[in-house]
Amino acid sequence: MASLPDPSAPAGARSAGDLAGWLWSKLGDALDGPFRALQRHIGANRMAYVFLVPNVLVFGLFSFWPMMLNFYIAFTGGQSAILAERPFVGLENFRELLDCGSWLDPKSCPVAGFSFWTGIWNTLFFALVQVPVMIVVALATALVLNRDIAGRGFWRAVFFYPVMLSPVVVAVIWDWVLKRRGILNALIDDAVTGWNAFVTSGWFPFVGGFVLAAFLHLIMARLFRLMKVPRSEIWGAGVGIGLALLLVFSTAFREFLTLPDYRPVNWLIDVRSGWPMFWVIFVYTWGHLGFYMLILLAGLQAIPKDLYEAAEMDGTSKARQFWRITLPLLMPTMVVVLVLSLIRAFQAFDEIYVLTGGGPGQATKLIIQHVYEMAFIGDAKRYGIASASSVLVAAVLLVLTLGQLAATRRRAGG
Amino acid sequence: MINTADLSAFLGRRRGRAGLHWTDWLAYSYLVLGVLIVLMPILWMFLSSIKSPRALVENDPRMLPYEQVQVPAPDGARQLGVFVWTKPDGTKADVAFVGPRGLNARVFELGRPDQIIEVPRAQLERKDRLSPRWENYTEPTLGSTQSRTFNFLRYFWNSTFVTIVATLLTLVVNAMAAFALSKYRFRGRDFMVIVIVSTLLIPPTVILVPLFMTVSSLGMLNSLWGVIIPAIATPTGVFLLRQYMLTIPDELLEAARMDGASEWKIFWRIMLPLSLPALSVLAILSVMWRWNDFMWPLIVLTQSEVFTLQLGLSTFKGELNDNMHYLLAMTVLTLLPVTLVFVFLQKHITTGIANTGLK
Numbered sequence: 001m002a003s004l005p006d007p008s009a010p011a012g013a014r015s016a017g018d019l020a021g022w023l024w025s026k027l028g029d030a031l032d033g034p035f036r037a038l039q040r041h042i043g044a045n046r047m048a049y050v051f052l053v054p055n056v057l058v059f060g061l062f063s064f065w066p067m068m069l070n071f072y073i074a075f076t077g078g079q080s081a082i083l084a085e086r087p088f089v090g091l092e093n094f095r096e097l098l099d100c101g102s103w104l105d106p107k108s109c110p111v112a113g114f115s116f117w118t119g120i121w122n123t124l125f126f127a128l129v130q131v132p133v134m135i136v137v138a139l140a141t142a143l144v145l146n147r148d149i150a151g152r153g154f155w156r157a158v159f160f161y162p163v164m165l166s167p168v169v170v171a172v173i174w175d176w177v178l179k180r181r182g183i184l185n186a187l188i189d190d191a192v193t194g195w196n197a198f199v200t201s202g203w204f205p206f207v208g209g210f211v212l213a214a215f216l217h218l219i220m221a222r223l224f225r226l227m228k229v230p231r232s233e234i235w236g237a238g239v240g241i242g243l244a245l246l247l248v249f250s251t252a253f254r255e256f257l258t259l260p261d262y263r264p265v266n267w268l269i270d271v272r273s274g275w276p277m278f279w280v281i282f283v284y285t286w287g288h289l290g291f292y293m294l295i296l297l298a299g300l301q302a303i304p305k306d307l308y309e310a311a312e313m314d315g316t317s318k319a320r321q322f323w324r325i326t327l328p329l330l331m332p333t334m335v336v337v338l339v340l341s342l343i344r345a346f347q348a349f350d351e352i353y354v355l356t357g358g359g360p361g362q363a364t365k366l367i368i369q370h371v372y373e374m375a376f377i378g379d380a381k382r383y384g385i386a387s388a389s390s391v392l393v394a395a396v397l398l399v400l401t402l403g404q405l406a407a408t409r410r411r412a413g414g
Numbered sequence: 415m416i417n418t419a420d421l422s423a424f425l426g427r428r429r430g431r432a433g434l435h436w437t438d439w440l441a442y443s444y445l446v447l448g449v450l451i452v453l454m455p456i457l458w459m460f461l462s463s464i465k466s467p468r469a470l471v472e473n474d475p476r477m478l479p480y481e482q483v484q485v486p487a488p489d490g491a492r493q494l495g496v497f498v499w500t501k502p503d504g505t506k507a508d509v510a511f512v513g514p515r516g517l518n519a520r521v522f523e524l525g526r527p528d529q530i531i532e533v534p535r536a537q538l539e540r541k542d543r544l545s546p547r548w549e550n551y552t553e554p555t556l557g558s559t560q561s562r563t564f565n566f567l568r569y570f571w572n573s574t575f576v577t578i579v580a581t582l583l584t585l586v587v588n589a590m591a592a593f594a595l596s597k598y599r600f601r602g603r604d605f606m607v608i609v610i611v612s613t614l615l616i617p618p619t620v621i622l623v624p625l626f627m628t629v630s631s632l633g634m635l636n637s638l639w640g641v642i643i644p645a646i647a648t649p650t651g652v653f654l655l656r657q658y659m660l661t662i663p664d665e666l667l668e669a670a671r672m673d674g675a676s677e678w679k680i681f682w683r684i685m686l687p688l689s690l691p692a693l694s695v696l697a698i699l700s701v702m703w704r705w706n707d708f709m710w711p712l713i714v715l716t717q718s719e720v721f722t723l724q725l726g727l728s729t730f731k732g733e734l735n736d737n738m739h740y741l742l743a744m745t746v747l748t749l750l751p752v753t754l755v756f757v758f759l760q761k762h763i764t765t766g767i768a769n770t771g772l773k
Contacts, residue, residue, distance in 0.1 A: 028678070032678050036678065052606065058643065063613045156764060164755075166708065172741065176462060177459075
């Protein structure tokens with residue numbers, strides 16, 4: 001904390017920081033007049049209410065009131081954004097969302113229901129794949145960083161860096177990487193061309209032969225040992241090397257190894273492949289992984305070191321230490337991370353909307369995008385449908401959030 | 415971020431025994447791979463952002479910004495591309511490409527523009543040179559093309575305004591509430607704490623429509639205040655500051671009251687300075703939230719004069735991308751402030767976030 005600047009030491013302030021501090025205290029003094037008058041009126045203790053007013057006003061107006069309003073709007077129709085002009089339609093909006101032949105098949109729904117259920121199923125798929133993958137990778141990264149590693153601060157910073165980037169920036173970066181003629185396709189193409197050139201080159205018998213011989217000799221030696229052939233080592237080496245030589249000089253084997261020419265994939269546009277969803281999950285994970293890694297790393301570092309030392313004394317294997325010490329003690333943190341990432345995944349919108357716009361077709365359209373599009377895109381502003389969808393999504397999120405609170409409380413308690 | 419101590423520690427590391435255990439190798443390979451996956455796309459975008467529009471249209475897959483060497487045509491009317499011609503005898507010469515004729519090309523050797531010769535195109539190879547194009551950065555920000563393509567300065571100003579004003583307001587408003595909830599005893603205090611923390615349960619994404627209607631009925635659509643005000647009261651902020659203020663001894667406040675300080679003065683001159691560590695964590699979080707905010711501005715702001723950088727970028731990306739060179743450069747400029755903040759405050763940010771569990 002910087003020392004309190006003296007209010008009477010003004011223009012000669014030594015640095016910009018001092019000047020800002022001086023301005024800041026002057027601002028406080030200027031506001032002191034009205035507050036002092038108020039205090040004289042209501043007494044010192046009731047000033048607490050005055051301090052609460054701005055916060056309560058903003059919370060009330062922009063959180064609680066909208067939440068109540070949401071339920072009401074869900075039962076109104078029309079296209080007006082003015083509340084008084086919206087006719088009450090009862091359950092009509094919910095009927096349009098839920099009145100399907102089958103919820104599993106969005107095509108059997110009315111127009112709004114189609115959009116809703118497409119979003120719901122995409123979001124479920126997204127969340128159920130993205131969350132476990134991200135937690136596993138985040139945990140692996142945290143475990144690696146929790147080792148006795150050099151330059152830990154640097155590695156941690158780099159893994160965390162994408163979290164600082166805005167979703168729009170993340171989407172522009174990856175859109176640029178994933179273009180049909182972008183760097184990813186170019187790299188894969190180079191790799192395929194390079195591999196094929198290597199397979200057909202004069203170097204292949206030497207390098208490939210060496211690697212293959214080393215590999216086959218181990219396999220053969222083990223095989224012979226299992227078959228109880230005497231002197232399995234020597235036999236294994238002989239047969240392995242012989243096989244390797246045969247393979248390396250046969251054209252059929254080379255042709256087998258030659259990869260077909262690479263045809264660039266339109267990663268974000270190719271409808272029939274699953275690639276757009278894959279990349280949506282990948283990019284979202286890329287942008288959020290660092291945060292969860294950080295939380296898990298903090299959890300790991302809170303585990304007392306002497307537990308491991310004691311286990312080491314007892315000769316417990318590393319794997320067993322992980323399952324018996326690390327994982328159980330990390331469980332509370334894991335639960336928090338799990339619920340938090342689930343809540344976030346259900347609300348994912350920014351990156352994906354900018355990256356694919358929900359496309360190709362509706363392949364990557366998540367539920368929040370459905371809400372956004374219903375209310376704010378196109379000529380027909382279907383606020384009622386959007387609100388009704390929000391109410392349904394909010395119910396899911398509420399369950400998840402309560403779960404998180406319970407988990408947090410258990411962590412705080414234990 | 416890397417310093418020599420890190421590097422030498424990395425390279426010359428010994429753990430009592432000679433060399434690294436194989437699991438160490440595995441760990442380091444994992445880290446290097448991860449760092450590549452994190453940094454390569456950003457590096458690729460940066461290097462692309464200094465390429466010429468032509469190199470971008472041609473999708474030149476090389477990392478560095480190459481451009482074909484060009485010479486003026488003899489009549490001076492246009493630029494001709496330069497190629498390296500490998501003659502049948504193996505010698506090479508630089509030639510300027512005049513035009514195609516069937517499978518051949520009409521070229522002249524540099525310095526002899528009057529002798530146009532015909533050579534097979536297979537013998538020509540483009541002559542490139544390294545030329546970063548910084549105009550991608552200067553033109554949309556300083557040049558005359560600015561208003562037509564991407565009004566960077568306007569968006570930048572809007573984003574900066576929103577970030578700074580919202581962060582200051584967030585700090586003051588939440589600190590006031592935290593002060594009231596931590597240093598006064600009054601009826602309904604515990605109830606208020608519960609109410610405020612329970613707003614955490616209201617995800618902003620599911621009250622979009624009613625929030626939009628509220629903001630619209632207050633006449634704050636297409637105004638930066640419509641972006642700033644709805645989110646200045648944050649339950650996380652109140653919670654964070656209150657936890658910290660609870661640790662500040664009440665005796666300090668009592669002493670000030672003895673000296674006749676008003677409650678406001680106690681708040682402004684004692685509580686705020688003493689809560690600086692917690693305030694700075696909230697400030698960092700708020701700057702991150704506001705600078706990167708996308709969804710709420712997208713709904714409140716529809717006219718391009720009030721766009722923030724994030725909105726400007728996403729709109730610009732949605733348009734036909736013959737201005738890719740500007741888009742990439744502006745994206746780099748957008749991530750630059752956050753990156754600088756991160757490089758300098760990295761320790762504070764990561765420990766702050768790890769301790770609070772908030773993003």
